[in-house]
Amino acid sequence: MAIVLHNYWRSGTSYRTRIALNLKGLDYRQVTLDLRTGAQGSPAFRALSPQGLVPALEVDGTVLTQSPAILEWLEERYPEPPLLPKEPTERAIVRAMAAIIGCDIHPLNNLRVLKALKGDLSASQEQVNAWIARWIGDGFAALEQYIARHGHGFAYGDAPTLVDCYLVPQVYSAERFGVDLAPYPRVVAAAEQARRLPAFIAAHPDNQPDAD
Template structure:
C-alpha cells in the first residue's frame, strides 16, 4: 500500500495530517504544492481535488480530502495506536477540542483569507496581525480551560490524541505571527510535551523536503 500526501511544508492542515500519519507509524510519500505560487489551483491538482485545498491523501485507489475527514479515516483504518479515547463521551470532548481549532481558528487565518483581507479589503499588515491574534486568542482561551480540565500532560489525557494533532500546528502558526501565548500556560505545556515526541518533530515544517 502506497500513501501519497499532497501538501505544503507550512500548511497547518498538512502539518496536522503528517503528525497523525507519523503517530500511526505509516510511511508516506509527499507531493509538494507551493501555495505561494498557486500550485493548488493547477488543473492537474483540481482534477484530483476540485476544491483546490490542501491536503489530499491518495491511498488504495481513493483520494481523500479535508484534514478532519482524513484524520478520522486514519483512526478507523489504522486504530492502533488510538487517537480517540475509549468512551463515547470522551471521544465527543476530544472532537470538540479539535474542532475549536479546525473550525473556529484555522479557517479564519488560512492563506486565502489573509490574502482576501489584504487584497479585497485593503487591510494593513498590522490589521491582519490583529485579526490573526483575535481568533487564536478566542480559541486558545477556551482550550486553556478544557486542557486544565481534561489534560494529563497532553491536551487530553496522558497520551496524544486528535487534539494534539491540531494544537501543535496552531501553536506554530501563533508563534510565527507573534501572538502572545503567555495567557495559556496549560496549553503551552501540552504543546511542548507533544513537540518532544519524534512523530511531532518529524512533522515540523522545517523538517519537510520542500521547506525553504
C-alpha cells in the first residue's frame, strides 16, 4: 500500500503525523508544501485538501485530512504498536490530553492565526509572542497535572501514546518562540523521553527533506 504524506517540515500537525507514521513502522513518501509561499493554496493541493491545510495523507486513492482523524485512522488500521490504552477510560484520558494541545493550544498559534494577528490586528511581534506564550502556558499547566497523575516516563504511562505525538511538536514550537518552560518540568521531561526514540528523531523538522 502506497502512503503519501503532503506536509511542511515545521508544521506541528505534520510533525505529529510523521511521528505516528514512524511509530507504526510505516513507509511513506513525502510531498512538501512551503506554507510561507502559499503553496498549500494551489488548485492542485486544494483538490486534495479542500481547506488547503497540511497534512493530507493519500492512501490507495483516498485522501485523509485533519491530523487527529489521520492519527485515529492509523491506530485503527495499524493497531500495533498501540498508541491508545486498551481500557476505555484510559483511552478517554489519553484523547483528552492530546486534545488540550490539538484543540486548545495549536489552533490558536498556527500560521493562519499568527498572520491574522499581524495583518488584520496590526499586532507587534512582541504581542504575538505574548499571545503564543499565553495559550501554550494555559495548556501546559493543565498537562503538567495530567502527567503527574498518569505519566510514567512518557506523558501517559511507560510507552509512547497519542499524547506524545502531540506533545513533542508543541514543545518544539514553545522552544522556537522562546516560551519559558521552567514551570512545566514534567511536560519537558516527558517530551525529552520521547525525543530520544528513533521514530521521534526521524520526524524532527530539521531532519525533513524540505527543512531550511
